[in-house]
Amino acid sequence: MKSLNKDIQKKIEDWLTPSYDEGTRKAVQDLIDNNEETELTDSFYKDLEFGTGGLRGIMGVGSNRMNKYTIGKATQGLVNYLKKQFPDQEIKVAVSYDSRNNSQAFGQLVANVFAANGIKVHLFTALRPTPMLSFAIRHFGCQSGVMLTASHNPKEYNGYKAYWNDGCQLTAPHDKNVIDEVNAINAVNDIKFEGHTHNIIPVGDEIDQLYIDANKKLSIHPEAVLVQKDLKIVFSPIHGTGITIVPKMLEAWGFENVSVVAEQATPDGNFPTVIYPNPEEEDAMALAKKKGEEIDADLVLATDPDADRVGIAVKNNKGEFQLLNGNQIGSLLIYYVLSAKSELKQLGANPYIVKTIVTTNLESEIAKYFGVPCYETLTGFKYIGELITNLGDSAQYLVGGEESYGFLVGDLVRDKDAPNSCAFLAEMTAYFKTKGKTVYEVLLDIYKEFGCYQEKLISLTKKGKAGAEEIQTMMAGLRHNLPNTLGGIKIREIRDYQLSQTTDMSTGERKAISLPKSDVLQFITVDGDVISARPSGTEPKIKFYCSVKENLRDTSDYLDLQNVLEAKIDRMMKDIVG
Secondary structure, eight states: OTTSOHHHHHHHHHTTSTTSOHHHHHHHHHHHHTTOHHHHHHHHSSOOOOBTTBEEEEBSSSTTSBSHHHHHHHHHHHHHHHHHHSTTSOOEEEEEEOSSTTHHHHHHHHHHHHHHTTOEEEEESSOOOHHHHHHHHHHHTOSEEEEEOOTTSOTTEEEEEEEETTSOBOOTTHHHHHHHHHHTOOSGGGSOOSOOGGGEEEEOTHHHHHHHHHHHTTOSOHHHHHHTTTOOEEEEOTTSGGGGTHHHHHHHHTOOOEEEOGGGOSOOTTOTTOSSOOTTSHHHHHHHHHHHHHHTOSEEEEEOTTSSOEEEEEEOTTSOEEEEOHHHHHHHHHHHHHHHHHHTTOOOSSEEEEEETTSOTHHHHHHHHTTOOEEEEOSSHHHHHHHHHHHGGGSEEEEEEETTTEEEESSSSSSOOHHHHHHHHHHHHHHHHHTTOOHHHHHHHHHHHHOEEEEEEEEEEOOHHHHHHHHHHHHHHHHHTOOSEETTEEEEEEEETTTTEEEETTTOOEEEOOSOOOSOEEEEETTSOEEEEEEOSSSSEEEEEEEEEEOOSOGGGHHHHHHHHHHHHHHHHHHHHO
């Protein structure tokens, strides 16, 4: 392994010392004996870092992998930071986990490290959705919490989402400060893995009813659910935690005709029926969609493994089931919540909605129509949660989300919440059905009223150290060779969130961007089209988002206009992605 650089070699040598258990040492030695240089490089070239979704990586040995030691180190670093932030206080945390391979064991490991450090741990006794971890932190008055999940990543991944006392994932300065504490741990022996198990308090299914009851109080049109209690709903948890709570939630709201996709009902970290357990993927929704066709459903729902994201399918005007994207789902939810509350005069004092910078501007147009401010945040729901916390009682959060299928109605938690979203999507469907409208017809009505928006996302996967460097090179290349046009359309404005500035391309005038720095570039054309380039914070990908808009004169023109917009997107994307 002499070809590896010295820093990597030193890390490998450290992991071969008796400080690490025999199984770990053997796994490292096997990589060496088999001359797995690429795997060794990718496993040791850096330490896992908190990104937009916390700690996330492939399971295995090494400092850049999810394992006992990287998780233990992260937890010990979090412990050390908590003790500095809350001196002379009894510190409490909540810990939960999803259906992924090793998640339960990792959850117990995290609880043990907290307990060994004298911290009280509310540990879930069985897998539950991520939003319930956020709910539990707030319910039990915890200072922090950890969810073991890699969300919608492939099966070889696992992850560690760290939360603060408001139930929101760590944001600045806490995220960076925890990283500093983690990096200050120089030896495995500094991690307390065992002891004081009496500090672990089990959390059973009693939390389910508390969570469901709190959500049910948010219902806007319970009378519509009563009328449409036989609404045909198909639900798939895609082998994840959604099975533990979504059917219960829908039943509690009054829906009596929910069909669960049997092939995907059992939690299984191998996700045997899908490649990517992500409701954004057409393949992951295929079985649910098929079930919807079989029973002629009104609504098809599917959640990702930790049940913080939800995808849906509805019947179009031809009677065919059609998947809606995250921008469409979010726009429908926002339209339903704002229109319903406006009609009932329940918007409240200082209401607002939130979306991320790469989410469709249709949402802000809907909010403007109802006289409700729309705030924008960086990508990552933790920034939405942070905004809700910062505004506090001075304003009322109603609804918001991001294009990546994460939504939240009401402020019970500080994270995207699929069970909550499933209930509201079902209620929305029931309400519009009482008005003689399908969800698809309402979407077309929205496009006619506010403009027809169409979006597309291109994700390029670049794995390992070489992939990370390639992504950095791509972003640097874009900044060095800023385009003047995209798809033959002149660029009006460029927003560089890394430089915290926006540039008017016709005058050269520059203005500051108030959001925190982030490696995102946005190009806005004279037509109002938006293309964004952004390396993912949770996956080895660089993502390109495109959103275009045209007026829709009549809903009967929608399919033809869709083709026009699709061609426009392809021309623009070709110029920036190649």
